Amino acid sequence: MLLLSLLMVSAAAAVTETAIVDSSDDAVSYLTKYGYLQPGKPVGSGDLNRGICHFQYMAGLNQTCELDESTIAMMNKPRCGMPDIIENGPDPRRAKRYSYVRAWPTSAVTFRIDSVTSDIPRREDVEETFVRALQFWSNASSLTFTRVFGDTPANIVINFFKRAHGDGARFDGRGGVLAHAYFPLDGRVHLDEDEYWTIDGDPGTDLLWVAVHEFGHALGLGHTHVDEAVMAPVYSGYVSNLQLNDDDIAGIQALYGDGSATSGPPDEDMSPIPGSCTGIVDAVTTTRDRSTYTFEGNLVWKFERRTSQIATGFPKPINQVFPGLPDNIDAALYYPPYGKTYIFKGSQYWRTDNEVVDTGYPRDISSDWSGLPNDLDAAFIWRRNGRIYFFKGDQYYRYNGRVEGGYPRPSSVWRIPGNRIGAAVQWLNRRTYFFHPSGEYYRFNDWRFRVDRGYPKSVAPIWQGCPGNLMDLMELNAEESGVSGLAPSLLALIMSTVLAVNFVKY
């Protein structure tokens, strides 16, 4: 790979090399461009270290959280132009939905090649490379591809472009960004014509690898942190006998099935599902039987009672585990006094008993939760006063039979960066955890009213069962085994009666 990049540089002599990351300012631009930092926001050193840490996780580097040599080297590698963490738009909570893996509504997908590169002399070689790249995905799934020509509309439309090319995502000359693509239902695939494209391992940028990767996006896959996967964000260089990784296959089959006649839900042994280790969660809740559930998009992860071990076969589609619940939920809350779990989405809510949705639901939030708005972000019970708290945007509501007087208030008092909380839970250890749209979570010190030392940490390894830092997992297990023997409902009642008087400030 080193040899290849040297060769690429020499092949690049005639063209200006793309700017290189060699300072922390460059690192900030890089991390912002790829979704690790919020654009247009001053970046503190804490933000930068968190961003670096998250990038190191995605890129399979040691999580030193410092801009070390191997991190700088990784940032200088050619890569896909798509963000690793997708949350553009003013409201991260709403925009984070776009990071979800999205399928075409059909497995019969059409494609059109509108331009080819002049680097490869024979046009047919370019076209055959695209056809072969699509075969990787059709061989692994129920997908079929049909080529169309001329003005015939197609799902996937392929072009080579230089620099600015009319979609606001300007290419950067040779090196840096190699290509980008648009998720369904868009499907455009753009390759940077300033790269020197080659096939069959000739010195240059391997068109096959990049095409397989970009088609993955155009079929609905996001980036994965599994670095052997073709959907890893950084270009791996030419690979002879290129194959999809199990992670790529699990992803495409989750979207389109495995292509067998009996093809049903995605293979449960294939995990993690790409796009499922983003660390971005819609909601986290516990249930009466002391299981823990993490929701993201159409998936739910279950952690067995009293362990942080992910239950066998998870993640699974939400509707398989909680028949009747919708995808893309907003918030979830376990209310110990009733032993019930409440799921909020849009203007409605559902009540469940463990995994069983109670009859008569959904109901309108407005009819049962007096004063509460729709489109909530997060909900939890705070142990200091037993009250229910809801977050929405940069405000929060305290609820006690109705939204209490004086609320909403600015959520800045909780001092979570960005003042956005994507999900929250009072976990089995009765500690409060906040989940941030950056893919990190915070344990809140309820008594000192600030984030505990050592936080934030990455969500994915702990709450989505993704590979990661086992120390964190062990720590969480240790916390839980220290839980008091009192039934949680009793505790909550004691809390609400004893403490409500004292801690009404927040």
Ligand SMILES: *[C@@H]1O[C@H](CO)[C@@H](O)[C@H](O)[C@H]1NC(C)=O
């Ligand atoms: C990570 O750190 C360990 C121990 O310091 C070292 O042995 C290993 O080579 C490092 N791995 C990478 C990818 O830098």
Ligand SMILES: *[C@@H]1O[C@H](CO)[C@@H](O)[C@H](O)[C@H]1NC(C)=O
């Ligand atoms: C797809 O499968 C066909 C038929 O088995 C095979 O000839 C072809 O090489 C495969 N393509 C890829 C890219 O794996």
Ligand SMILES: [Ca+2]
């Ligand atoms: Ca480029």
Ligand SMILES: [Zn+2]
């Ligand atoms: Zn990509």
Ligand SMILES: [Zn+2]
């Ligand atoms: Zn483009």
